[in-house]
Amino acid sequence: MADAFDVVVIGGGPAGENAAGRTAAGGLATALVETELLGGECSYWACIPSKALLRPPEVHWLARHSPGVREAVKKPLDASEVLAFRDKMVHGYDDKGQAEWARHAKLEVVRGHGRLAGPRTVRVTSRDGATRELTARRAVVLATGSRARIPDIPGLREAKPWTNREGTGAGKVPRRLVVMGGGVVAAELSQAWKSLGAEEVTLLQRSEHILTRLEPFAAELVEKALRESGVTVRTRTQVTRVHRPGGQGEVTLTLDSGETLRADEVLVALGREVATRDVGLETVGLTPGKPVEVDDLLRARGVEGGWLYACGDVNGRNLLTHMGKYQARLAGDNILGRQEEAWADARATPQVIFTHPQVGAVGLTEAEARERGLPVRTVQVGLDSVAGTSLLGQGFEGGVKLVVDEQRRVLLGATFVGPGVGEMLHAATIAVAGEVPLDKLWHAVPAFPAVSEVWLRLLEAYGL
Numbered sequence: 001m002a003d004a005f006d007v008v009v010i011g012g013g014p015a016g017e018n019a020a021g022r023t024a025a026g027g028l029a030t031a032l033v034e035t036e037l038l039g040g041e042c043s044y045w046a047c048i049p050s051k052a053l054l055r056p057p058e059v060h061w062l063a064r065h066s067p068g069v070r071e072a073v074k075k076p077l078d079a080s081e082v083l084a085f086r087d088k089m090v091h092g093y094d095d096k097g098q099a100e101w102a103r104h105a106k107l108e109v110v111r112g113h114g115r116l117a118g119p120r121t122v123r124v125t126s127r128d129g130a131t132r133e134l135t136a137r138r139a140v141v142l143a144t145g146s147r148a149r150i151p152d153i154p155g156l157r158e159a160k161p162w163t164n165r166e167g168t169g170a171g172k173v174p175r176r177l178v179v180m181g182g183g184v185v186a187a188e189l190s191q192a193w194k195s196l197g198a199e200e201v202t203l204l205q206r207s208e209h210i211l212t213r214l215e216p217f218a219a220e221l222v223e224k225a226l227r228e229s230g231v232t233v234r235t236r237t238q239v240t241r242v243h244r245p246g247g248q249g250e251v252t253l254t255l256d257s258g259e260t261l262r263a264d265e266v267l268v269a270l271g272r273e274v275a276t277r278d279v280g281l282e283t284v285g286l287t288p289g290k291p292v293e294v295d296d297l298l299r300a301r302g303v304e305g306g307w308l309y310a311c312g313d314v315n316g317r318n319l320l321t322h323m324g325k326y327q328a329r330l331a332g333d334n335i336l337g338r339q340e341e342a343w344a345d346a347r348a349t350p351q352v353i354f355t356h357p358q359v360g361a362v363g364l365t366e367a368e369a370r371e372r373g374l375p376v377r378t379v380q381v382g383l384d385s386v387a388g389t390s391l392l393g394q395g396f397e398g399g400v401k402l403v404v405d406e407q408r409r410v411l412l413g414a415t416f417v418g419p420g421v422g423e424m425l426h427a428a429t430i431a432v433a434g435e436v437p438l439d440k441l442w443h444a445v446p447a448f449p450a451v452s453e454v455w456l457r458l459l460e461a462y463g464l
Ligand SMILES: Cc1cc2nc3c(=O)[nH]c(=O)nc-3n(C[C@H](O)[C@H](O)[C@H](O)COP(=O)(O)OP(=O)(O)OC[C@H]3O[C@@H](n4cnc5c(N)ncnc54)[C@H](O)[C@@H]3O)c2cc1C
Pocket: 010, 011, 012, 013, 014, 015, 016, 033, 034, 035, 036, 037, 038, 039, 040, 041, 042, 043, 045, 046, 047, 048, 050, 051, 112, 113, 114, 115, 143, 144, 145, 146, 147, 164, 168, 185, 275, 278, 279, 311, 312, 313, 314, 318, 319, 320, 321, 322, 323, 324
Protein backbone atom coordinates (compact mmCIF):
# COMPACT_ATOMS: atom_id res chain seq x y z
CA MET A 1 0.00 0.00 0.00
CA ALA A 2 1.18 3.52 -0.77
CA ASP A 3 2.21 5.93 2.00
CA ALA A 4 0.35 9.20 1.58
CA PHE A 5 1.90 12.64 2.15
CA ASP A 6 0.84 16.14 1.16
CA VAL A 7 4.14 16.73 -0.61
CA VAL A 8 6.88 14.41 -1.87
CA VAL A 9 10.23 15.98 -2.78
CA ILE A 10 12.68 13.92 -4.86
CA GLY A 11 16.30 14.97 -4.27
CA GLY A 12 17.72 16.30 -1.01
CA GLY A 13 20.22 18.86 -2.30
CA PRO A 14 19.91 22.55 -1.42
CA ALA A 15 16.82 22.96 -3.63
CA GLY A 16 15.00 19.86 -2.37
CA GLU A 17 15.81 20.55 1.27
CA ASN A 18 14.50 24.10 1.00
CA ALA A 19 11.30 23.12 -0.79
CA ALA A 20 10.62 20.39 1.77
CA GLY A 21 11.54 22.62 4.71
CA ARG A 22 9.15 25.29 3.47
CA THR A 23 6.13 23.01 2.99
CA ALA A 24 6.74 21.23 6.30
CA ALA A 25 7.01 24.62 8.08
CA GLY A 26 3.67 25.47 6.48
CA GLY A 27 2.10 22.44 8.14
CA LEU A 28 2.11 19.99 5.21
CA ALA A 29 3.16 16.35 5.70
CA THR A 30 6.32 16.18 3.61
CA ALA A 31 8.57 13.34 2.51
CA LEU A 32 12.11 14.01 1.23
CA VAL A 33 13.60 11.26 -0.93
CA GLU A 34 17.40 11.14 -1.18
CA THR A 35 19.53 8.49 -2.81
CA GLU A 36 22.97 9.59 -1.63
CA LEU A 37 23.72 12.35 0.93
CA LEU A 38 21.30 14.97 2.26
CA GLY A 39 22.84 18.30 1.30
CA GLY A 40 23.48 17.26 -2.30
CA GLU A 41 26.31 18.05 -4.68
CA CYS A 42 26.75 21.57 -3.29
CA SER A 43 27.62 20.51 0.25
CA TYR A 44 30.04 17.69 -0.52
CA TRP A 45 31.41 18.00 -4.09
CA ALA A 46 30.77 21.52 -5.34
CA CYS A 47 30.29 24.89 -3.57
CA ILE A 48 31.56 24.09 -0.09
CA PRO A 49 34.70 22.03 -0.82
CA SER A 50 35.72 24.25 -3.75
CA LYS A 51 35.49 27.33 -1.56
CA ALA A 52 37.37 25.52 1.22
CA LEU A 53 40.18 24.89 -1.29
CA LEU A 54 40.12 28.50 -2.52
CA ARG A 55 39.89 30.47 0.72
CA PRO A 56 43.39 29.66 2.13
CA PRO A 57 45.09 30.53 -1.21
CA GLU A 58 43.08 33.76 -1.29
CA VAL A 59 44.22 34.71 2.21
CA HIS A 60 47.81 33.84 1.23
CA TRP A 61 47.46 36.00 -1.90
CA LEU A 62 46.01 38.89 0.12
CA ALA A 63 48.86 38.56 2.61
CA ARG A 64 51.43 38.65 -0.18
CA HIS A 65 49.91 41.97 -1.32
CA SER A 66 50.04 43.53 2.17
CA PRO A 67 53.23 45.27 3.29
CA GLY A 68 54.49 43.87 6.56
CA VAL A 69 52.42 40.73 6.22
CA ARG A 70 54.11 39.85 2.91
CA GLU A 71 57.47 39.60 4.67
CA ALA A 72 55.95 37.41 7.39
CA VAL A 73 54.41 34.81 5.04
CA LYS A 74 57.23 33.69 2.81
CA LYS A 75 56.46 29.97 2.97
CA PRO A 76 54.17 28.22 0.47
CA LEU A 77 50.75 27.05 1.61
CA ASP A 78 50.54 23.86 3.62
CA ALA A 79 48.44 21.81 1.20
CA SER A 80 47.80 18.97 3.64
CA GLU A 81 46.27 21.41 6.15
CA VAL A 82 44.10 22.90 3.40
CA LEU A 83 42.90 19.43 2.37
CA ALA A 84 42.16 18.65 6.02
CA PHE A 85 40.15 21.90 6.24
CA ARG A 86 38.23 20.80 3.12
CA ASP A 87 37.49 17.43 4.75
CA LYS A 88 36.20 19.20 7.84
CA MET A 89 33.96 21.46 5.77
CA VAL A 90 32.35 18.45 4.05
CA HIS A 91 31.92 16.70 7.42
CA GLY A 92 33.92 13.71 6.19
CA TYR A 93 31.15 13.10 3.59
CA ASP A 94 28.66 12.31 6.34
CA ASP A 95 25.16 13.81 6.35
CA LYS A 96 24.32 13.19 10.03
CA GLY A 97 24.00 16.95 10.60
CA GLN A 98 21.54 17.34 7.72
CA ALA A 99 19.52 14.33 8.86
CA GLU A 100 19.24 15.98 12.28
CA TRP A 101 18.04 19.21 10.63
CA ALA A 102 15.43 17.20 8.67
CA ARG A 103 14.19 15.60 11.87
CA HIS A 104 13.74 19.01 13.50
CA ALA A 105 12.03 20.28 10.36
CA LYS A 106 9.54 17.36 10.73
CA LEU A 107 10.41 15.84 7.37
CA GLU A 108 10.19 12.14 6.70
CA VAL A 109 13.45 11.28 4.99
CA VAL A 110 13.10 8.31 2.65
CA ARG A 111 16.47 6.88 1.59
CA GLY A 112 16.61 5.52 -1.94
CA HIS A 113 16.26 6.33 -5.63
CA GLY A 114 12.96 8.10 -6.38
CA ARG A 115 11.12 7.79 -9.68
CA LEU A 116 7.78 9.17 -10.75
CA ALA A 117 5.35 6.32 -11.36
CA GLY A 118 2.49 8.32 -12.82
CA PRO A 119 0.63 11.41 -11.54
CA ARG A 120 1.31 12.26 -7.86
CA THR A 121 3.07 8.94 -7.29
CA VAL A 122 6.73 8.29 -6.48
CA ARG A 123 8.34 4.86 -6.27
CA VAL A 124 11.47 4.67 -4.13
CA THR A 125 13.98 1.86 -4.55
CA SER A 126 16.36 1.50 -1.64
CA ARG A 127 19.92 0.14 -1.85
CA ASP A 128 18.78 -3.37 -0.86
CA GLY A 129 16.27 -3.38 -3.75
CA ALA A 130 13.16 -2.90 -1.62
CA THR A 131 10.56 -0.54 -3.05
CA ARG A 132 8.13 1.80 -1.37
CA GLU A 133 5.36 3.77 -3.05
CA LEU A 134 4.61 7.33 -1.91
CA THR A 135 1.62 9.39 -3.02
CA ALA A 136 1.32 13.15 -2.84
CA ARG A 137 -2.05 14.76 -2.14
CA ARG A 138 -0.84 18.22 -3.22
CA ALA A 139 2.46 18.15 -5.08
CA VAL A 140 5.63 16.38 -6.09
CA VAL A 141 8.78 18.50 -6.29
CA LEU A 142 11.57 17.29 -8.51
CA ALA A 143 14.96 18.55 -7.29
CA THR A 144 17.37 15.90 -8.54
CA GLY A 145 20.08 18.38 -9.58
CA SER A 146 22.81 17.72 -12.11
CA ARG A 147 26.08 15.90 -12.68
CA ALA A 148 29.20 16.64 -14.71
CA ARG A 149 28.72 16.37 -18.47
CA ILE A 150 31.34 14.17 -20.12
CA PRO A 151 31.22 14.72 -23.88
CA ASP A 152 31.84 11.97 -26.42
CA ILE A 153 35.51 12.67 -27.01
CA PRO A 154 37.28 9.43 -27.99
CA GLY A 155 38.98 7.86 -24.98
CA LEU A 156 37.77 10.47 -22.47
CA ARG A 157 35.36 8.32 -20.48
CA GLU A 158 37.77 5.35 -20.50
CA ALA A 159 40.49 7.65 -19.12
CA LYS A 160 38.45 7.96 -15.89
CA PRO A 161 38.77 11.74 -15.76
CA TRP A 162 38.19 13.78 -12.65
CA THR A 163 34.77 15.40 -12.49
CA ASN A 164 33.85 17.99 -9.88
CA ARG A 165 33.76 15.10 -7.39
CA GLU A 166 37.47 14.28 -7.59
CA GLY A 167 38.26 17.90 -8.52
CA THR A 168 37.01 19.04 -5.12
CA GLY A 169 37.66 15.85 -3.17
CA ALA A 170 41.12 14.58 -4.19
CA GLY A 171 43.33 13.50 -1.29
CA LYS A 172 46.57 14.73 -2.82
CA VAL A 173 47.74 17.47 -5.14
CA PRO A 174 48.45 16.16 -8.66
CA ARG A 175 51.81 17.11 -10.15
CA ARG A 176 50.41 17.84 -13.63
CA LEU A 177 46.71 18.65 -14.11
CA VAL A 178 44.87 19.42 -17.33
CA VAL A 179 41.53 21.17 -16.90
CA MET A 180 39.13 20.88 -19.83
CA GLY A 181 36.76 23.85 -20.00
CA GLY A 182 36.81 27.57 -19.35
CA GLY A 183 33.72 28.14 -17.21
CA VAL A 184 33.46 28.79 -13.51
CA VAL A 185 34.47 25.30 -12.37
CA ALA A 186 37.57 25.39 -14.57
CA ALA A 187 38.61 28.86 -13.39
CA GLU A 188 38.10 28.12 -9.70
CA LEU A 189 39.60 24.64 -9.60
CA SER A 190 42.60 25.35 -11.84
CA GLN A 191 43.55 28.23 -9.55
CA ALA A 192 42.91 26.16 -6.42
CA TRP A 193 45.14 23.23 -7.42
CA LYS A 194 47.89 25.48 -8.78
CA SER A 195 47.88 27.46 -5.53
CA LEU A 196 48.04 24.22 -3.56
CA GLY A 197 51.28 23.25 -5.27
CA ALA A 198 50.53 21.47 -8.56
CA GLU A 199 53.60 22.01 -10.74
CA GLU A 200 51.74 22.28 -14.04
CA VAL A 201 48.10 23.23 -14.46
CA THR A 202 46.87 23.73 -18.02
CA LEU A 203 43.37 25.05 -18.73
CA LEU A 204 42.00 24.30 -22.19
CA GLN A 205 39.11 26.41 -23.48
CA ARG A 206 37.60 26.11 -26.95
CA SER A 207 36.47 29.75 -27.32
CA GLU A 208 38.62 32.85 -27.54
CA HIS A 209 38.19 33.72 -23.86
CA ILE A 210 37.29 32.00 -20.64
CA LEU A 211 34.13 32.82 -18.62
CA THR A 212 32.21 33.82 -21.72
CA ARG A 213 29.01 34.70 -19.84
CA LEU A 214 30.69 37.51 -17.88
CA GLU A 215 31.38 41.09 -18.89
CA PRO A 216 34.53 40.76 -21.03
CA PHE A 217 36.63 42.99 -18.72
CA ALA A 218 35.92 40.65 -15.81
CA ALA A 219 36.83 37.53 -17.78
CA GLU A 220 40.06 39.20 -18.94
CA LEU A 221 41.08 40.12 -15.40
CA VAL A 222 40.48 36.56 -14.14
CA GLU A 223 42.35 35.12 -17.12
CA LYS A 224 45.29 37.42 -16.38
CA ALA A 225 45.23 36.44 -12.70
CA LEU A 226 45.19 32.74 -13.59
CA ARG A 227 48.23 33.20 -15.80
CA GLU A 228 49.97 35.18 -13.05
CA SER A 229 49.25 32.43 -10.55
CA GLY A 230 51.05 30.02 -12.89
CA VAL A 231 48.13 28.37 -14.73
CA THR A 232 48.77 27.90 -18.44
CA VAL A 233 45.58 29.15 -20.13
CA ARG A 234 45.14 27.94 -23.69
CA THR A 235 42.13 29.32 -25.51
CA ARG A 236 40.82 28.29 -28.96
CA THR A 237 41.96 24.81 -28.06
CA GLN A 238 39.96 21.59 -28.14
CA VAL A 239 40.80 18.09 -27.07
CA THR A 240 40.15 15.57 -29.84
CA ARG A 241 41.38 12.35 -28.21
CA VAL A 242 42.39 11.09 -24.78
CA HIS A 243 44.58 8.08 -24.11
CA ARG A 244 45.09 6.42 -20.73
CA PRO A 245 45.44 2.63 -20.87
CA GLY A 246 43.46 0.98 -18.07
CA GLY A 247 42.19 4.37 -16.85
CA GLN A 248 45.22 4.97 -14.67
CA GLY A 249 48.70 6.44 -14.84
CA GLU A 250 49.77 9.13 -17.25
CA VAL A 251 47.06 10.66 -19.48
CA THR A 252 47.86 11.78 -23.02
CA LEU A 253 45.58 14.36 -24.62
CA THR A 254 45.62 15.12 -28.33
CA LEU A 255 44.63 18.67 -29.23
CA ASP A 256 42.95 19.91 -32.41
CA SER A 257 46.31 21.37 -33.46
CA GLY A 258 47.71 17.81 -33.45
CA GLU A 259 49.91 18.57 -30.45
CA THR A 260 49.87 16.22 -27.44
CA LEU A 261 49.84 17.05 -23.74
CA ARG A 262 50.72 14.74 -20.88
CA ALA A 263 49.30 14.95 -17.40
CA ASP A 264 48.77 12.97 -14.22
CA GLU A 265 45.05 13.87 -14.03
CA VAL A 266 42.50 15.44 -16.32
CA LEU A 267 39.54 17.37 -14.91
CA VAL A 268 36.40 17.65 -17.03
CA ALA A 269 34.69 21.00 -16.40
CA LEU A 270 32.52 21.24 -19.50
CA GLY A 271 29.15 22.02 -17.98
CA ARG A 272 26.46 19.89 -16.36
CA GLU A 273 23.78 17.44 -17.44
CA VAL A 274 20.51 17.44 -15.54
CA ALA A 275 19.71 14.31 -13.52
CA THR A 276 16.45 13.39 -15.26
CA ARG A 277 17.40 10.25 -17.19
CA ASP A 278 15.99 7.86 -14.64
CA VAL A 279 13.31 9.69 -12.68
CA GLY A 280 10.21 8.43 -14.50
CA LEU A 281 9.50 11.59 -16.52
CA GLU A 282 8.07 9.41 -19.28
CA THR A 283 5.27 8.28 -16.91
CA VAL A 284 3.90 11.85 -16.84
CA GLY A 285 4.46 12.70 -20.52
CA LEU A 286 7.84 14.46 -20.22
CA THR A 287 11.13 13.60 -21.91
CA PRO A 288 13.87 11.91 -19.84
CA GLY A 289 17.36 13.39 -19.98
CA LYS A 290 16.14 16.95 -20.56
CA PRO A 291 15.72 19.82 -18.08
CA VAL A 292 12.18 19.98 -16.71
CA GLU A 293 10.86 23.20 -18.15
CA VAL A 294 8.86 25.22 -15.62
CA ASP A 295 6.69 28.33 -15.57
CA ASP A 296 7.45 31.20 -13.20
CA LEU A 297 5.48 29.47 -10.44
CA LEU A 298 7.98 26.59 -10.81
CA ARG A 299 5.32 24.17 -12.15
CA ALA A 300 6.43 21.75 -14.85
CA ARG A 301 5.07 22.76 -18.23
CA GLY A 302 3.05 20.11 -20.04
CA VAL A 303 1.84 18.27 -16.93
CA GLU A 304 -1.87 18.49 -16.31
CA GLY A 305 -3.16 19.49 -12.91
CA GLY A 306 -0.16 21.62 -11.89
CA TRP A 307 0.96 19.08 -9.25
CA LEU A 308 4.56 18.67 -10.48
CA TYR A 309 7.14 21.31 -9.55
CA ALA A 310 10.85 21.39 -10.43
CA CYS A 311 13.46 23.54 -8.78
CA GLY A 312 17.24 23.85 -8.71
CA ASP A 313 19.63 22.66 -11.43
CA VAL A 314 17.04 20.18 -12.74
CA ASN A 315 14.98 22.92 -14.40
CA GLY A 316 18.04 24.42 -16.11
CA ARG A 317 17.10 28.02 -15.26
CA ASN A 318 20.12 29.03 -13.18
CA LEU A 319 22.65 26.44 -12.05
CA LEU A 320 23.45 28.11 -8.75
CA THR A 321 22.69 26.98 -5.22
CA HIS A 322 21.17 30.25 -4.04
CA MET A 323 18.88 30.41 -7.08
CA GLY A 324 17.80 26.79 -6.57
CA LYS A 325 17.02 27.64 -2.96
CA TYR A 326 15.11 30.76 -4.06
CA GLN A 327 13.04 28.71 -6.49
CA ALA A 328 12.48 26.11 -3.77
CA ARG A 329 11.15 28.68 -1.31
CA LEU A 330 8.77 29.99 -3.95
CA ALA A 331 7.70 26.50 -5.04
CA GLY A 332 6.99 25.73 -1.36
CA ASP A 333 4.99 28.94 -1.00
CA ASN A 334 3.04 28.20 -4.16
CA ILE A 335 2.22 24.69 -2.97
CA LEU A 336 0.96 26.33 0.22
CA GLY A 337 -1.43 28.38 -1.89
CA ARG A 338 0.43 31.63 -2.59
CA GLN A 339 1.11 32.77 -6.16
CA GLU A 340 4.69 34.01 -6.09
CA GLU A 341 6.57 34.27 -9.41
CA ALA A 342 10.31 33.57 -9.59
CA TRP A 343 11.11 36.69 -11.65
CA ALA A 344 14.61 37.19 -10.19
CA ASP A 345 15.79 34.23 -12.29
CA ALA A 346 15.51 36.30 -15.45
CA ARG A 347 16.76 39.66 -14.27
CA ALA A 348 18.39 39.75 -10.86
CA THR A 349 20.54 36.62 -10.49
CA PRO A 350 23.72 37.19 -8.49
CA GLN A 351 26.86 35.09 -8.78
CA VAL A 352 30.23 35.20 -7.09
CA ILE A 353 33.25 33.53 -8.65
CA PHE A 354 35.66 32.77 -5.85
CA THR A 355 38.92 33.08 -7.74
CA HIS A 356 41.42 35.66 -6.56
CA PRO A 357 40.53 38.30 -7.55
CA GLN A 358 36.84 37.53 -7.09
CA VAL A 359 34.09 38.40 -9.52
CA GLY A 360 30.65 39.42 -8.30
CA ALA A 361 27.99 39.91 -10.93
CA VAL A 362 24.25 40.47 -10.81
CA GLY A 363 21.54 41.02 -13.38
CA LEU A 364 22.22 41.59 -17.05
CA THR A 365 25.55 42.12 -18.76
CA GLU A 366 25.71 44.88 -21.34
CA ALA A 367 25.50 42.29 -24.13
CA GLU A 368 22.42 40.63 -22.59
CA ALA A 369 20.67 43.97 -22.06
CA ARG A 370 21.35 45.01 -25.66
CA GLU A 371 20.09 41.64 -26.89
CA ARG A 372 16.82 42.36 -25.07
CA GLY A 373 16.60 45.69 -26.90
CA LEU A 374 16.83 47.74 -23.70
CA PRO A 375 18.03 51.37 -23.77
CA VAL A 376 21.48 50.76 -22.32
CA ARG A 377 24.17 53.04 -20.99
CA THR A 378 27.20 51.74 -19.12
CA VAL A 379 29.69 53.26 -16.72
CA GLN A 380 32.91 51.67 -15.61
CA VAL A 381 35.57 52.67 -13.10
CA GLY A 382 38.72 51.04 -11.76
CA LEU A 383 38.98 49.96 -8.14
CA ASP A 384 42.09 52.17 -7.93
CA SER A 385 39.71 55.15 -7.98
CA VAL A 386 39.06 54.78 -4.24
CA ALA A 387 41.39 55.06 -1.25
CA GLY A 388 39.97 51.91 0.35
CA THR A 389 41.57 49.66 -2.27
CA SER A 390 45.16 50.64 -1.51
CA LEU A 391 44.52 50.24 2.20
CA LEU A 392 43.23 46.72 1.55
CA GLY A 393 46.47 45.76 -0.18
CA GLN A 394 49.02 46.90 -2.73
CA GLY A 395 48.89 46.43 -6.48
CA PHE A 396 45.31 45.16 -6.72
CA GLU A 397 43.68 45.29 -10.09
CA GLY A 398 39.94 45.42 -10.39
CA GLY A 399 37.00 47.41 -11.57
CA VAL A 400 33.25 47.80 -11.60
CA LYS A 401 30.83 48.18 -14.47
CA LEU A 402 27.20 49.21 -14.20
CA VAL A 403 24.59 48.60 -16.88
CA VAL A 404 21.88 51.25 -16.66
CA ASP A 405 18.43 51.39 -18.24
CA GLU A 406 18.75 54.93 -19.57
CA GLN A 407 15.03 55.46 -19.92
CA ARG A 408 14.03 54.40 -16.41
CA ARG A 409 17.39 55.38 -14.80
CA VAL A 410 17.61 52.10 -12.88
CA LEU A 411 20.34 49.47 -12.75
CA LEU A 412 20.00 46.42 -14.99
CA GLY A 413 23.25 44.83 -13.94
CA ALA A 414 26.56 45.27 -12.16
CA THR A 415 29.89 43.44 -12.29
CA PHE A 416 32.64 43.84 -9.70
CA VAL A 417 36.15 42.41 -9.95
CA GLY A 418 38.60 42.64 -7.07
CA PRO A 419 39.56 41.17 -3.73
CA GLY A 420 36.56 40.43 -1.53
CA VAL A 421 34.01 41.93 -3.94
CA GLY A 422 31.70 38.96 -3.34
CA GLU A 423 30.71 40.55 -0.05
CA MET A 424 29.99 43.86 -1.84
CA LEU A 425 27.64 42.29 -4.34
CA HIS A 426 24.47 42.30 -2.30
CA ALA A 427 24.16 46.10 -2.42
CA ALA A 428 24.02 45.81 -6.20
CA THR A 429 21.56 42.92 -6.00
CA ILE A 430 19.24 45.08 -3.89
CA ALA A 431 19.55 47.95 -6.36
CA VAL A 432 18.83 45.68 -9.35
CA ALA A 433 16.00 43.64 -7.79
CA GLY A 434 14.50 46.71 -6.10
CA GLU A 435 14.88 48.86 -9.24
CA VAL A 436 16.24 51.65 -7.05
CA PRO A 437 16.38 54.85 -9.15
CA LEU A 438 19.90 56.23 -9.60
CA ASP A 439 18.73 59.55 -8.12
CA LYS A 440 17.88 57.69 -4.91
CA LEU A 441 21.17 55.73 -4.97
CA TRP A 442 22.91 59.10 -4.94
CA HIS A 443 21.68 59.44 -1.33
CA ALA A 444 22.97 56.00 -0.33
CA VAL A 445 26.32 57.28 0.91
CA PRO A 446 29.13 54.70 1.02
CA ALA A 447 31.36 54.81 4.10
CA PHE A 448 34.93 56.11 3.80
CA PRO A 449 37.49 54.54 3.30
CA ALA A 450 35.65 51.36 2.33
CA VAL A 451 36.08 49.92 -1.18
CA SER A 452 32.33 50.38 -1.62
CA GLU A 453 33.07 54.08 -2.14
CA VAL A 454 33.41 52.88 -5.72
CA TRP A 455 29.59 53.34 -5.90
CA LEU A 456 30.16 57.10 -5.56
CA ARG A 457 32.75 57.08 -8.37
CA LEU A 458 30.32 55.18 -10.58
CA LEU A 459 27.45 57.60 -9.99
CA GLU A 460 29.80 60.55 -10.59
CA ALA A 461 30.97 58.92 -13.80
CA TYR A 462 27.31 58.59 -14.78
CA GLY A 463 26.91 62.33 -14.32
CA LEU A 464 25.18 62.72 -10.96
C1 LIG B 1 32.63 22.51 -8.54
C2 LIG B 1 31.35 23.27 -8.37
C3 LIG B 1 31.33 24.39 -7.57
C4 LIG B 1 30.15 25.11 -7.41
N1 LIG B 1 30.17 26.22 -6.63
C5 LIG B 1 29.05 26.95 -6.47
C6 LIG B 1 29.06 28.11 -5.66
O1 LIG B 1 30.07 28.50 -5.10
N2 LIG B 1 27.90 28.79 -5.50
C7 LIG B 1 26.74 28.39 -6.13
O2 LIG B 1 25.72 29.05 -5.96
N3 LIG B 1 26.71 27.27 -6.91
C8 LIG B 1 27.84 26.56 -7.09
N4 LIG B 1 27.81 25.42 -7.86
C9 LIG B 1 26.51 24.97 -8.41
C10 LIG B 1 25.73 24.21 -7.32
O3 LIG B 1 26.50 23.13 -6.85
C11 LIG B 1 24.40 23.68 -7.86
O4 LIG B 1 23.70 24.74 -8.48
C12 LIG B 1 23.56 23.11 -6.73
O5 LIG B 1 24.21 22.02 -6.12
C13 LIG B 1 22.19 22.66 -7.25
O6 LIG B 1 21.42 22.22 -6.20
P1 LIG B 1 20.25 21.15 -6.44
O7 LIG B 1 19.60 20.93 -5.12
O8 LIG B 1 19.43 21.59 -7.57
O9 LIG B 1 20.99 19.84 -6.92
P2 LIG B 1 22.13 18.93 -6.28
O10 LIG B 1 23.00 19.68 -5.36
O11 LIG B 1 22.75 18.25 -7.46
O12 LIG B 1 21.33 17.88 -5.40
C14 LIG B 1 20.47 16.95 -5.97
C15 LIG B 1 20.24 15.83 -4.97
O13 LIG B 1 19.28 14.94 -5.51
C16 LIG B 1 19.69 13.60 -5.26
N5 LIG B 1 19.05 12.76 -6.28
C17 LIG B 1 19.28 12.79 -7.62
N6 LIG B 1 18.47 11.92 -8.25
C18 LIG B 1 17.70 11.34 -7.28
C19 LIG B 1 16.66 10.38 -7.30
N7 LIG B 1 16.23 9.85 -8.44
N8 LIG B 1 16.11 10.01 -6.13
C20 LIG B 1 16.53 10.54 -4.96
N9 LIG B 1 17.50 11.46 -4.88
C21 LIG B 1 18.08 11.88 -6.04
C22 LIG B 1 21.20 13.65 -5.36
O14 LIG B 1 21.80 12.57 -4.68
C23 LIG B 1 21.48 15.00 -4.69
O15 LIG B 1 21.64 14.86 -3.31
C24 LIG B 1 28.97 24.70 -8.06
C25 LIG B 1 28.98 23.55 -8.87
C26 LIG B 1 30.16 22.86 -9.04
C27 LIG B 1 30.16 21.65 -9.91
